[in-house]
Amino acid sequence: MLDIVKNDPWLEPFSRSIEDRNNYFLKKEKELTQNGKIRLSDFATGYLYFGLHKTTDGWVFREWAPNATEIFLIGTFNNWQRMEPYRLRSIEKGVWEVKIPPEHIRHQDLYKLLVSWEGGSGERIPAWCRRVVQDAQTHIFSAQVWEPATPYTFKITNFKPDTSPLLIYECHVGMATAEEKVGTYNEFRENVLPRIKNSGYNAIQLMAIQEHPYYGSFGYHVSNFFAPTSRFGTPDELRQLIDAAHEMGIAVIMDIVHSHVVKNELEGIARFDGSYDLYFPSNPNRRNHPAWDSLCFDYGKNEVLHFLLSNCKYWMEEYRFDGFRFDGVTSMLYYSHGLEESFTRYDDYYNNRQDLDAICYLTLANKLIHEVNPTAITIAEEVSGMPGLGLDIKSGGYGFDYRMAMNIPDFWIKTIKERKDEEWHPSAIWWETTNRRADEKTISYVESHDQALVGDKTIIFRLIDADMYWFMSKLKSSSFRVDRGMALHKMIRLVTATTINGGYLNFMGNEFGHPEWIDFPREGNNWSHKYARRQWQLADDKNLKYHYLGDFDKAMINLIKSVPDFQTTTITKIWDKDDDNVLAYMRERLLFVFNFHPEKSFNDYGMLVPEGEYSIVLNTDNFRFGGFGLNNDTVHHFTHHDPLYAKDGKGWIKIYLPARSAFVLKKI
Numbered sequence: 001m002l003d004i005v006k007n008d009p010w011l012e013p014f015s016r017s018i019e020d021r022n023n024y025f026l027k028k029e030k031e032l033t034q035n036g037k038i039r040l041s042d043f044a045t046g047y048l049y050f051g052l053h054k055t056t057d058g059w060v061f062r063e064w065a066p067n068a069t070e071i072f073l074i075g076t077f078n079n080w081q082r083m084e085p086y087r088l089r090s091i092e093k094g095v096w097e098v099k100i101p102p103e104h105i106r107h108q109d110l111y112k113l114l115v116s117w118e119g120g121s122g123e124r125i126p127a128w129c130r131r132v133v134q135d136a137q138t139h140i141f142s143a144q145v146w147e148p149a150t151p152y153t154f155k156i157t158n159f160k161p162d163t164s165p166l167l168i169y170e171c172h173v174g175m176a177t178a179e180e181k182v183g184t185y186n187e188f189r190e191n192v193l194p195r196i197k198n199s200g201y202n203a204i205q206l207m208a209i210q211e212h213p214y215y216g217s218f219g220y221h222v223s224n225f226f227a228p229t230s231r232f233g234t235p236d237e238l239r240q241l242i243d244a245a246h247e248m249g250i251a252v253i254m255d256i257v258h259s260h261v262v263k264n265e266l267e268g269i270a271r272f273d274g275s276y277d278l279y280f281p282s283n284p285n286r287r288n289h290p291a292w293d294s295l296c297f298d299y300g301k302n303e304v305l306h307f308l309l310s311n312c313k314y315w316m317e318e319y320r321f322d323g324f325r326f327d328g329v330t331s332m333l334y335y336s337h338g339l340e341e342s343f344t345r346y347d348d349y350y351n352n353r354q355d356l357d358a359i360c361y362l363t364l365a366n367k368l369i370h371e372v373n374p375t376a377i378t379i380a381e382e383v384s385g386m387p388g389l390g391l392d393i394k395s396g397g398y399g400f401d402y403r404m405a406m407n408i409p410d411f412w413i414k415t416i417k418e419r420k421d422e423e424w425h426p427s428a429i430w431w432e433t434t435n436r437r438a439d440e441k442t443i444s445y446v447e448s449h450d451q452a453l454v455g456d457k458t459i460i461f462r463l464i465d466a467d468m469y470w471f472m473s474k475l476k477s478s479s480f481r482v483d484r485g486m487a488l489h490k491m492i493r494l495v496t497a498t499t500i501n502g503g504y505l506n507f508m509g510n511e512f513g514h515p516e517w518i519d520f521p522r523e524g525n526n527w528s529h530k531y532a533r534r535q536w537q538l539a540d541d542k543n544l545k546y547h548y549l550g551d552f553d554k555a556m557i558n559l560i561k562s563v564p565d566f567q568t569t570t571i572t573k574i575w576d577k578d579d580d581n582v583l584a585y586m587r588e589r590l591l592f593v594f595n596f597h598p599e600k601s602f603n604d605y606g607m608l609v610p611e612g613e614y615s616i617v618l619n620t621d622n623f624r625f626g627g628f629g630l631n632n633d634t635v636h637h638f639t640h641h642d643p644l645y646a647k648d649g650k651g652w653i654k655i656y657l658p659a660r661s662a663f664v665l666k667k668i
Contacts, residue, residue, distance in 0.1 A: 002396030004388045007439045011387060014350040018388070022396050024356050025363045032305065032364070040368045046310035047226060047318075051128035052111070054147050059100040063126055064303060065273035066094025068115050074123070075111030075142075077104055082114060107149070110142040117274030125224060127269045127307070130318075131235060132211045132227040141213060141223075141267045144230075152236035154243050154320060160375045161251035161322050162202045165567035166402070166503030167557055168253065169201040170448055172208055173232045173241075174215070175518070176508060178536050180529035182215070185233035189241040192508070193248060195536070199511065199550075200557035203251040203377070203503075205325055207449065209238070209315075210257060213267040216520035218449065220327060221294060222257045223268035225311050228319070235319075242320050251322040253377055254315055258308050258365075259328030260294040270295055279304050289331070291339055299332075299357035308361060309368050316372050323369065323377030326400075330383045332358040343384040359398070366399025377401055379443055390440030390502075397440075402502045405442040408432055409451050412492055416462045421484075421598035421660075426576040426583030429596070433499040434571065441502030441567070446492055449507050452518045460489050460513035460549075468515045472538075472545045484598070486545065487627070487660045489513060490552050490620040491594060494662050495583070497556055498592055500567050504560070512539040512550030548626030555625070559618050559664065563588050575607040582657065586610075589667040590617075595657040601630070604654040611639045611651040614665040621661035630658040637665060 004018060005011045011018065030036065032043045052061045061073055071088040074080045085104070088096035105111075110133070113124045125132060129143040176192045177183030196204060208219025211227040219229070228238045242252045261279070262268045272278050280287045281298045289296050297304050315321045330338035335353050342348060362380075369376045380389045380400040391397025411432040415424060436442050452458045461468065463485030471479040493511075497504045515538070519531035538546040560566050566587065574584040574591070581597035584607055591609055595602065614637040621627030639651030655665075 003394075004391055004396035004439075007391075007395075008387065008437070010346060014346060017350045018396055021354070021356060021359055022393075025360045025393070028305075028360050029364060029367065032302065039371060040309070040364065041313065041371050043306065044309035044313040044368055046306050047128060047130075047314040051126060051130060051226070052105075052143075052145065054102075058102040059105050060097065061088070061100070061126075062095060062097045063088070063113065063128070064094050065096055065115060065278070067117050067273040067275040067278065068096065069118060070116040070121075071096050072114040073098055073100070073111060074114050075105075076109050077106070077111070080112075088113075105145055107145055107147045109145040111145065112142055115273055120274055122271075122274075123266065124272055125267060127272060128226055129224060130226050131230060132224045132267075133230045143227075146235055148236065152239040152243075154239065156243055156246035156320075159246040159251070159320070159322065161377055162249065163377065163401075163503070164565045165500060165560065166203055166251075166377065166443070167201045167560070168203045168205050168443065168503060168505040169196045169199070170205045170207065170505055170507045171196075172218070172449065172508070173206065174208065175520075175529075175532045176534055178533055180533060182231050182529070183533075185237040185241045188232075189237075189244045191536075193241070193244055193250070197248045197250060199554050200561060201506070202249060202561075203253055203322075204245060205253045205255055205505070207255045209254055213262060213264050216522045217262075218453075218520065219255070220257055221260075221262035221292075223262045223264055225269075225307070226314055239319055246320070251377065252320070253323050253325055253379070254321045255327060256312070256315070256324040257327045258297070258311070258361075259326075259331050260289050260292055260296055263293065263295055279307065286335070289337065291337065292331075296331075297358075297361075299355070299361040305361060305364065309364060312365055312369055313372055316369070316376065322373070322375075323379070323401075325379040325381060325404075326362070326365075327381050329362065329380045329389070330386075332362065333382070333384065333386055338384050341384065346387075349384070349386050362400075363393060363398050367393060370399070379404060382406070387437060388440075390437070390442065395439075402441045402443045404505075405436065405444045407435070408444055408496060409447050412446055412459060412496075413451065413462070416459070421596075422581065424581055424596040425578040426581060426594065426596065427578050429495060429594075430499075430573060430576055430583060430585075433496055434501075436501060442500070443503045443505050444496050444500045445505040446496050447507060447510055448505060449518065452507065452510070457517060458510060458514065459492065460485060460510070461516060463488055464513075468513075474543050474545060482545070484660065486513070486549060487620065489549055490625060491596065491660070491662045493553065494556055494592070494618075494620065494664075495594060497560060498587065498590075498664075499571060499585070501571075502567055506553070509534045509536075509539075511553035512546045514538070514546075545626050548624075552620065552625040555618055559590075563590065574609060580605075591653075591665040591667065592662070593655065593657065593665070594662040595659060597659050599659055601659045602657040605657045606652045606654045608642075608645055608650045609639060609653050610667060611641070611646075611649055613638050613668045614653060615668055617664050617666045619661070619663040621658055621663070627661065628658070630661070631656055631663065633663075636668070 073086040088098040131146040211224035388397040390403040393399040467481040521527040616633040623629040
């Protein structure tokens with residue numbers, strides 16, 4: 001019996017399904033590794049074979065296009081014309097190849113393929129190309145040769161991520177500038193990385209790295225899987241950014257999209273060789289994603305596995321990414337893509353509607369990634385709660401290191417929208433922030449980029465709304481909404497970040513209460529960048545209140561980091577009482593106390609804790625975090641002896657709990 005079933009007896013009725021899934025993976029791994037003669041990493045080297053490569057005696061280009069009848073390489077080097085020296089020849093199993101003298105192609109030349117098939121032809125950007133650029137006037141995309149005379153050399157070659165715990169700053173390079181434009185890799189490296197380092201985060205999660213034709217897709221409609229987007233700069237500038245992050249001790253995780261593909265034929269891999277099912281299922285109902293207007297991969301094809309697994313290895317080897325956050329995992333797991341599914345009981349996970357090929361791919365990807373780099377980080381963005389995603393493969397899991405705790409942001413939004421302040425019950429807060437599978441690590445978060453997209457609101461904007469425009473200045477009188485919103489913003493983040501069992505994530509700028517939503521330039525907003533940027537100056541201006549929230553976030557992160565392997569320490573609930581809206585729990589020597597009540601402050605509020613002396617080390621209500629300073633943080637608190645509990649080493653601590661505040665005490 002696999003450990004996944006031993007760990008959770010409720011899975012026993014589905015043990016056959018779980019074992020079949022695991023055996024399916026083992027059989028496929030055996031096939032791809034030639035019965036163990038090679039490693040999975042040796043299989044995933046397509047990027048070294050396909051595409052355009054400079055050799056000792058010229059250039060060689062290869063592409064997989066089994067339905068093609070004729071292919072020419074066209075570009076600026078031959079005036080975009082069909083010319084015999086650039087004709088590809090079919091060599092084997094649908095692979096085409098051409099060899100070109102060295103002087104014919106130069107660095108930064110533009111190129112495409114002219115592909116013909118029975119009944120048609122079209123220009124295509126090579127599936128394995130490493131750089132794609134868009135013409136500023138025509139807006140047409142083309143592949144570009146990237147072979148600089150002096151390629152970037154990494155300074156840091158043996159970086160190991162700090163995962164004790166993993167503290168992720170989710171970023172979008174293009175919108176990381178305060179200017180109303182698309183930001184660059186260099187600007188991010190120079191201006192934003194130091195902020196992240198100063199804030200205490202030890203990892204960044206970069207969105208929208210794979211090239212995508214529509215900027216407003218947030219990078220989730222990928223066209224060119226091996227090309228870092230040229231909107232932000234050159235491939236070497238991305239390498240320099242990652243190298244700089246490593247120098248600062250910051251891991252770099254890539255938000256990778258292997259769950260679907262943009263439909264564009266001229267920019268992507270759709271109908272690449274005239275066929276509809278080169279990388280995709282032959283059945284149109286399975287090929288087309290009904291919710292995303294995109295195409296789904298056929299994970300049952302070995303050529304598709306070769307493409308995607310090679311893609312994982314490519315980003316790790318060529319750019320030194322430290323791992324991946326896999327987007328849209330729920331969509332991959334089920335033929336229904338998880339749409340209109342409830343997932344309220346275990347039967348829903350094992351209803352014969354699982355896509356075993358997609359599940360096999362995800363397991364292979366995790367095996368490969370950790371084979372290439374044993375310290376790599378993999379995270380599943382998955383909403384259904386499928387058991388085993390964050391469990392190692394040997395135990396019967398899928399091999400992800402972490403899964404996103406997607407219930408938590410949903411809970412906070414629902415609470416803010418639907419609950420009166422006095423109904424913010426600690427029992428519900430405790431349940432949502434600690435409800436997870438004991439054998440799987442999660443990434444907890446209050447809000448990611450998802451919660452801030454146009455049509456929605458950030459947490460701070462839900463709490464404060466239009467008062468942000470008028471009452472965030474220290475030079476003017478405050479408002480009830482601002483005071484309430486800032487207090488709850490700190491408390492929500494503190495309880496979410498300190499109940500983790502794996503890691504914590506924050507989307508850039510949200511730590512200081514970045515106002516409003518995210519809206520990328522589009523026809524509906526006159527192609528404006530006003531809401532696709534980050535107003536860092538708000539956090540830097542000491543006359544505004546935003547810095548209070550940023551200062552608190554930094555203090556909170558540093559507190560978490562002060563406890564070795566904070567995420568693995570035992571978390572013990574000390575007290576929760578819904579009538580009082582009070583919650584308390586301990587980790588190691590830290591006591592976390594929350595009073596969510598909107599009006600009631602409590603004098604000498606008592607609870608049983610380990611006997612001893614306690615000092616306040618973090619207080620949401622402190623003046624330096626924009627609070628009212630109702631507690632004296634220099635006062636030490638001593639437990640009161642009680643013979644009934646003395647044998648357990650416990651005594652009563654009595655504390656003043658101001659309304660809508662939280663603080664952390666440390667046992668001395």
